[in-house]
Amino acid sequence: MSGKIEPRTLKGFRDTMPALAAARNRMFRTLEGVFESFGYGPIDTPALEYAEILRGKGGDESDKQMFEFEDQGGRRVALRFDLTVPLARFVAEHQSELAFPFRRYHIGPVWRGERPQKGRFREFTQCDADLIGAVGPAADAEIVSMFARAYAALGVEGVVVRLNDRRVLNGLLEIAGIPDKAVKVLRAIDKWDKVGPEGVRQELSAADVEGEAAGRVLAFPACAGATNEATLDAFERLVGGNPRGREGVDALRAVLRLVAAAGVPEAAVRVDPTIARGLDYYTGIVFEAALTSMPEMGSVGAGGRYDDLAGLYTNTRLPGVGFTVGLSRLLEALEEQGRLAGATLDRGVIVTHPEAGDPAGAFALAAAVRAAGFPVETFPEPRKHATQMKFADKKGLRFALTLDPNGTVHGKDLRRGESFDAPTAEAAAAQLRTRV
Amino acid sequence: MSGKIEPRTLKGFRDTMPALAAARNRMFRTLEGVFESFGYGPIDTPALEYAEILRGKGGDESDKQMFEFEDQGGRRVALRFDLTVPLARFVAEHQSELAFPFRRYHIGPVWRGERPQKGRFREFTQCDADLIGAVGPAADAEIVSMFARAYAALGVEGVVVRLNDRRVLNGLLEIAGIPDKAVKVLRAIDKWDKVGPEGVRQELSAADVEGEAAGRVLAFPACAGATNEATLDAFERLVGGNPRGREGVDALRAVLRLVAAAGVPEAAVRVDPTIARGLDYYTGIVFEAALTSMPEMGSVGAGGRYDDLAGLYTNTRLPGVGFTVGLSRLLEALEEQGRLAGATLDRGVIVTHPEAGDPAGAFALAAAVRAAGFPVETFPEPRKHATQMKFADKKGLRFALTLDPNGTVHGKDLRRGESFDAPTAEAAAAQLRTRV
Numbered sequence: 001m002s003g004k005i006e007p008r009t010l011k012g013f014r015d016t017m018p019a020l021a022a023a024r025n026r027m028f029r030t031l032e033g034v035f036e037s038f039g040y041g042p043i044d045t046p047a048l049e050y051a052e053i054l055r056g057k058g059g060d061e062s063d064k065q066m067f068e069f070e071d072q073g074g075r076r077v078a079l080r081f082d083l084t085v086p087l088a089r090f091v092a093e094h095q096s097e098l099a100f101p102f103r104r105y106h107i108g109p110v111w112r113g114e115r116p117q118k119g120r121f122r123e124f125t126q127c128d129a130d131l132i133g134a135v136g137p138a139a140d141a142e143i144v145s146m147f148a149r150a151y152a153a154l155g156v157e158g159v160v161v162r163l164n165d166r167r168v169l170n171g172l173l174e175i176a177g178i179p180d181k182a183v184k185v186l187r188a189i190d191k192w193d194k195v196g197p198e199g200v201r202q203e204l205s206a207a208d209v210e211g212e213a214a215g216r217v218l219a220f221p222a223c224a225g226a227t228n229e230a231t232l233d234a235f236e237r238l239v240g241g242n243p244r245g246r247e248g249v250d251a252l253r254a255v256l257r258l259v260a261a262a263g264v265p266e267a268a269v270r271v272d273p274t275i276a277r278g279l280d281y282y283t284g285i286v287f288e289a290a291l292t293s294m295p296e297m298g299s300v301g302a303g304g305r306y307d308d309l310a311g312l313y314t315n316t317r318l319p320g321v322g323f324t325v326g327l328s329r330l331l332e333a334l335e336e337q338g339r340l341a342g343a344t345l346d347r348g349v350i351v352t353h354p355e356a357g358d359p360a361g362a363f364a365l366a367a368a369v370r371a372a373g374f375p376v377e378t379f380p381e382p383r384k385h386a387t388q389m390k391f392a393d394k395k396g397l398r399f400a401l402t403l404d405p406n407g408t409v410h411g412k413d414l415r416r417g418e419s420f421d422a423p424t425a426e427a428a429a430a431q432l433r434t435r436v
Numbered sequence: 437m438s439g440k441i442e443p444r445t446l447k448g449f450r451d452t453m454p455a456l457a458a459a460r461n462r463m464f465r466t467l468e469g470v471f472e473s474f475g476y477g478p479i480d481t482p483a484l485e486y487a488e489i490l491r492g493k494g495g496d497e498s499d500k501q502m503f504e505f506e507d508q509g510g511r512r513v514a515l516r517f518d519l520t521v522p523l524a525r526f527v528a529e530h531q532s533e534l535a536f537p538f539r540r541y542h543i544g545p546v547w548r549g550e551r552p553q554k555g556r557f558r559e560f561t562q563c564d565a566d567l568i569g570a571v572g573p574a575a576d577a578e579i580v581s582m583f584a585r586a587y588a589a590l591g592v593e594g595v596v597v598r599l600n601d602r603r604v605l606n607g608l609l610e611i612a613g614i615p616d617k618a619v620k621v622l623r624a625i626d627k628w629d630k631v632g633p634e635g636v637r638q639e640l641s642a643a644d645v646e647g648e649a650a651g652r653v654l655a656f657p658a659c660a661g662a663t664n665e666a667t668l669d670a671f672e673r674l675v676g677g678n679p680r681g682r683e684g685v686d687a688l689r690a691v692l693r694l695v696a697a698a699g700v701p702e703a704a705v706r707v708d709p710t711i712a713r714g715l716d717y718y719t720g721i722v723f724e725a726a727l728t729s730m731p732e733m734g735s736v737g738a739g740g741r742y743d744d745l746a747g748l749y750t751n752t753r754l755p756g757v758g759f760t761v762g763l764s765r766l767l768e769a770l771e772e773q774g775r776l777a778g779a780t781l782d783r784g785v786i787v788t789h790p791e792a793g794d795p796a797g798a799f800a801l802a803a804a805v806r807a808a809g810f811p812v813e814t815f816p817e818p819r820k821h822a823t824q825m826k827f828a829d830k831k832g833l834r835f836a837l838t839l840d841p842n843g844t845v846h847g848k849d850l851r852r853g854e855s856f857d858a859p860t861a862e863a864a865a866a867q868l869r870t871r872v
Contacts (some may be wrong), residue, residue, distance in 0.1 A: 005489060007528035007749035009482055010513060015526055017533070018477030018540060025468070025478055032461070037806050039784060039813030039833075041454030044459055046445055046513075046559050047545060048481065048503070053441060069485070069505035072549045077446060079483075090451055092443035097453070101816050101829040104454060109483060113508045123482055131816060138795045139816035145799075186609060263807075309612035315444035348475060359574045363581075370473050371699075377475030380537050380575035387460035394535040397475075 004274070012114070012122030019396075023340045024331065027154060028107055031325060034150045035129050038142065040103040045086040047109070051076040057085045057312070064114040079111040091132055092313035100133035119328070130322030132309060137251060140285045140305060143321045147303060148264045150325060151289055158292040159241055159300070162272035165285050167253050168235055168305070169220075171245020171278055175238075176216040183215060186278030190299030191293070192221045193274060221274040228256055231271040248284075253364055255285060283307045285321065291333055300326040300333060347436050348397035353379040353386045361403045368425035369401065374432060399432055415422045448550070448558030455832075459776045460767065463590060464543055464563070467761060470586045471541040471565050474578065477538045482520040483547075487512040493521045493748070501548040515547040519564045527568055528749035536569035555764070566758030568745055573687060576721045576741060577694030578630050579757045583739060586761060587725055591775055594728040595736070598708035601721050602740070603713055604671055605656075607681020611674075612652040617643055621653060622714035628657045629710060629731070657710040664692055667707040684720075691721060719743045721757070727769055736762040736769060740780045783872050784833035788824045789815040797839045802863035805837065810868060835868055 009015060032042070051068050053181055058081055068078040080086050083106045107127045129146065129186045131139055144161060151159040169186060173179045186201035193395065195203070197218055215240075223234035239245025252271055259269055269363050269424065277286040284305030291297055303323025312319050351366040353359050362378050370376040377397075379388045383400070392400050392414060393404060400412045409428040411420045413435055422428035439466055445451060452460065468478070487504050496597065504514040516522050519542045537833055543563045550556055565582065568577055580597060587595040605622060609615045624639035631639070633654060640650045652674075659670035668689060675681025695705055713722040720741030727733055729848045739759025746754050770776050787802040789795050798814050806812040813833075821838070828836050828850060836848045845864040847856045849871055858864035 004750065007489070007525045007746070008486065009529070010484055010486060010511065010524075011509070013482035013484060015482070015530065016478075017530070018479055021478040021480050022472075028466075029705055033670060036811050039786075039811050042452075042457040043454055043615070044452035044457050046449035046451070047547070048449060048559070050444065050446060053443070067505075069503075071446075071503060072500075073447070073856075075446065089445075090445045093445070094451065094453070101827070103813065111483070123484070134816035136817055138789055138814060138818075141799065142814060142816055145803075146696055188633055258796055258799045259566035261796040263800070263803040281627055305872070310443070312441055315438065350475075353574055360694055360697040363574075363577065363694045364699070367581075367697070367699040375472050375475050377539065378574060378578060380570035380578055381572055382574075396773070 010122070012120075014121060014123075014230075020331075023079055023334075024125075024327075027327070027331065027334070030153050031107070031127060031150055032105070033068040035145060036104040036155050038103070038146045038149075040129055040131075043087075043090065043104045043106055044084075044108065045080070047079055047111075048077045048087065049080055049089065050177075051078040051124050053089050053313075054078050054080060054085055057088075057281055058082060062112070065114055067113055082110050083113050083126045087128070087130060087132075088310040089313055091318060092310040092316075095314065095316060101139070102132040103130075104132075105129040121328075125327055127325040128322060129325075130309075130320050132318050132320040132322075134321075135305075135319050136268045137254035137258055140251070140321055141255045141262065143303065143323060144255060144269060144285070144287060145259050145262040145264050147269045147287065147289065147301065147323050148259070152268070154330065154334070156291065156300070156330060156333055156341045157337055158293055158294075159268070159289050161287050161289055162275045163252065163255070163271055163285065163287045165248035165270055166276075166282050167248030167251065167284060168239055168246045168273075169248075171239035171242035171248060172192050172217065172220050174244060175242050176209075176213040178209055178213050178217075181209055183278065185209060186276040189217070189274060189276040190278045191219055197222065222239045224271075228266070228269075228271045230400070231273065233258075235271075235273070237281070239347070251284065277304055278303060280304060287323070289326075294333060294336070297329055297333060300329045300363060300392055302326070346398055347374050347432075348395070349374045349376040349399045349401060349432065350388065350392040350395075350397050351376060351378045352385060352400060352402045353382050354403075355384060356382055365401060365403050365409060365425045369432065372426075372429035372433070374399075374429065398436070401428055446554075446558070446729045450557065450559075456767075459770075459849050460561075460763075463763070463767065463770070465565060466589050467543070467586055468541070470582060470589045474539070474582045474585075476539040476541045476565055476567075476582075479523075479526065479542055480544065481516070481519075481526055481542070483515055483545070484513045485516055485522065485525065487514040489525050489749075490514050490516060490521055493524075494518060496662065498548070501550055503547050503549055514653070516547050517548050519544060519562045523564070523568075524746040525749055527754060528746040528752075529827060531750065531752060537575070538568040539566075540568075541565040557764075561763055563761040563763055565709060565755050565761075566745075567752050568756040568758075570757075571741075571755050573690035573694055576757055577691045577698065579739065579759060580691060580705060580721070580723060581695050581698040581700050583725065583737065584695070584704045584722065587737070588704070590770065592727065592736070592766060592769055593773055594730075595703045595704070595725050596728055597723050597725055598711045599688065599691070599705055599721065599723045600708055600711040601684035602712075602718050603680045603684030603687065603710075603720060603825070604675055605684075607675035607678035607684060608653065608656050610680060611678050612645075612649040613647050614645055614653075617645055619714065622647060622712040624714075625653070625657055625710060625712040626714045633658065659709055660707075664702070664705075664707045667709065668692075671707070671709070687720065688706045713738060713740055715744055716740060723759070725762075730769060730772070733765055733769060738762070762784075782834055783810050783868075785810045785812040785835045785837060785868065786824065786828040786831075786833050787812060788821060788836060788838045789818050791820060792818055801837060801839050801845060801861045801864070804870065805865045808862075808865035808869070810835075810865065834872070837864055 025054045066078045184207035225231045280364045282304035286304035288299040289301040305321040309320045366376045366378045502514045620643035661667045671685045716739035722740035724735040725737040741757040745756045802812045804816045838846045845858045
């Protein structure tokens with residue numbers, strides 16, 4: 001390729017091919033439908049922000065990973081690395097225009113200059129929903145219900161929302177006399193599923209939490225009962241004596257009651273003492289979505305309550321509760337569960353072009369079948385019939401229609417290998433309809 | 437705001453508020469539906485590319501406007517400034533995986549560091565559809581049909597596709613003996629609507645096109661007849677003697693026949709000698725969408741045929757035909773035509789939270805009305821009824837429902853100011869349905 005520029009994408013970036021892009025879009029539409037059914041509206045924010053808006057908000061790691069540069073006007077700018085910091089800036093900037101409680105969702109790309117590795121990309125899509133400016137069980141229960149509903153609507157099998165409350169955990173830390181060790185202890189608890197009690201004990205020991213304190217902490221993640229009621233009773237025994245712990249247990253009870261009232265099946269939401277979300281700045285409920293059938297996949301989404309969304313930009317205190325749907329893992333799960341079949345291509349139709357002569361009849365046939373609700377493409381050049389069928393096969397189309405000069409439509413179901421004839425375009429469309 | 441960071445967006449960038457974002461999304465969904473009905477699939481490409489991939493592809497102006505910088509790994513990278521250059525790179529890179537003819541659409545943001553001015557932004561969304569790897573009238577007619585169908589589906593009033601062919605124009609240049617002046621002459625013809633015959637004569641004169649040559653050129657944009665047939669007859673008289681001109685006229689006739697066969701109304705596509713798309717590298721048909729009712733708005737979309745999409749990256753010659761939908765002008769037009777009403781909020785429901793006590797009944801009511809297909813939000817805190825209604829008003833919701841402790845649902849149509857009662861949640865949903 002002398003003189004040519006090599007066509008390549010940057011490390012950690014990738015193109016999305018039509019089949020995957022279509023599957024992703026269907027997933028987005030489903031999620032948007034759920035969010036909108038709860039009164040959440042979409043927003044968008046710029047990909048580029050002043051670097052000072054983004055810097056220092058996601059920790060040192062995020063700062064190092066930011067795509068930051070100087071623009072043509074000498075401003076320090078950066079590509080957003082999540083949708084939460086832009087939301088905080090957005091809400092602070094537009095406070096007076098927004099109706100609070102403010103419900104928004106946002107689906108869009110974010111950029112992180114991470115070392116590329118399997119399944120990790122430098123550009124990926126996030127999907128967040130948040131309720132800003134409301135506190136209490138009704139707000140929390142709404143978010144948990146919507147979170148559970150989102151996975152149900154996607155048709156992912158075996159999703160369970162694992163729910164806990166930071167106040168319960170903080171009560172535990174106070175009872176154990178180690179409130180200053182919160183970060184390390186919460187991160188240790190988060191690893192319970194992976195490393196088990198002995199691993200957590202080692203993590204605690206490394207953080208100088210030993211003896212009775214360690215015993216109290218270790219009793220907690222092990223306390224889950226067979227039902228939410230049993231787990232909450234255990235919470236009460238372990239932390240109910242502490243005012244913060246008490247508050248957390250009461251909150252969980254209230255949230256569960258409302259989630260049930262919203263029609264979410266009891267099995268879909270489980271109180272789980274091992275959920276701590278140690279890396280996030282949550283202050284109330286915390287939750288994750290897990291796949292019971294694919295536990296190795298880890299969380300496919302998570303969320304919680306925070307005290308003050310936009311404190312860096314405004315003096316107005318804006319508490320909120322929200323979640324992120326883990327799109328890439330979900331796509332992976334849906335693919336493994338065979339639920340990513342191309343809905344469009346399952347109905348895709350090719351109308352062949354005559355090998356010679358006028359394609360006007362083919363165009364009219366295509367228009368009629370399209371009007372009947374099928375995606376229809378006319379082969380755009382007068383090529384050999386076999387070439388056209390090879391194309392249909394490569395693209396994975398379901399049906400081929402060929403107009404006979406006598407007006408008959410010859411049809412073929414390419415998946416079943418069955419042929420049929422129809423006297424008119426409308427009759428051909430009716431034939432297709434019986435087959436999908 | 438001592439110690440606070442000012443919440444602001446970069447010059448030329450902006451947030452999209454929920455009402456506009458929802459309207460835009462509905463527009464995207466409509467366009468996607470049309471594209472998919474013609475067998476086009478979505479793709480996505482990275483926002484960031486190697487700078488060498490993008491540089492020099494859109495002319496000097498684009499290079500200057502590119503957001504280009506060095507990434508953490510020392511690579512020169514840049515944000516894409518259109519979706520065409522990434523398509524060329526994509527097709528060259530994935531040639532072996534794609535089924536040709538390749539039909540794709542792409543809706544996504546692009547970035548240009550233009551001087552910000554009214555209606556011009558540094559980040560905006562483009563919407564492109566292209567058919568790659570096919571030549572001839574069937575391919576051209578498919579793209580023109582889909583282009584016309586897209587505007588019809590959006591419900592924009594008074595859209596006309598103005599169609600011409602570069603070969604006709606090149607024939608004209610040859611007949612006038614000025615093929616070397618193509619760029620300047622085509623740009624002059626493009627201004628016909630704005631500056632009229634005298635203005636175009638001055639432009640030609642500035643390009644040293646005068647006398648008989650100027651006369652021949654000026655006769656062309658003035659030759660449009662009352663029907664496409666009449667205009668094509670005039671084309672034939674003016675350029676039919678030239679082989680290239682002849683080819684163009686024949687192609688236009690063939691395209692129009694197929695567009696008609698596809699069911700596009702004749703009035704929706706007009707052959708128009710003043711369309712030249714002088715700034716673009718087209719080689720065959722060229723077209724624009726114009727609003728007859730708002731001619732001052734200029735084109736709301738455009739496209740054409742090109743010879744070789746990806747010649748910079750591959751030796752494979754890939755001819756194509758495609759278009760861009762002018763989203764921002766279209767949104768403006770739809771807004772002026774009163775067609776941007778918030779479909780969601782027209783059906784939006786608030787279920788009030790009891791001023792004191794348990795909201796479980798409200799949650800169950802909300803879930804039932806949501807299941808009936810309405811977007812429903814529960815007010816998430818126990819506030820005064822008047823406060824909750826003020827929120828509903830500010831957000832522009834259509835209905836309010838309040839559960840009486842005796843089980844009756846009190847409803848209010850907030851737009852019509854009418855009240856109604858219903859004995860159950862289902863009866864309340866039925867009431868709402870009669871009103872939308």
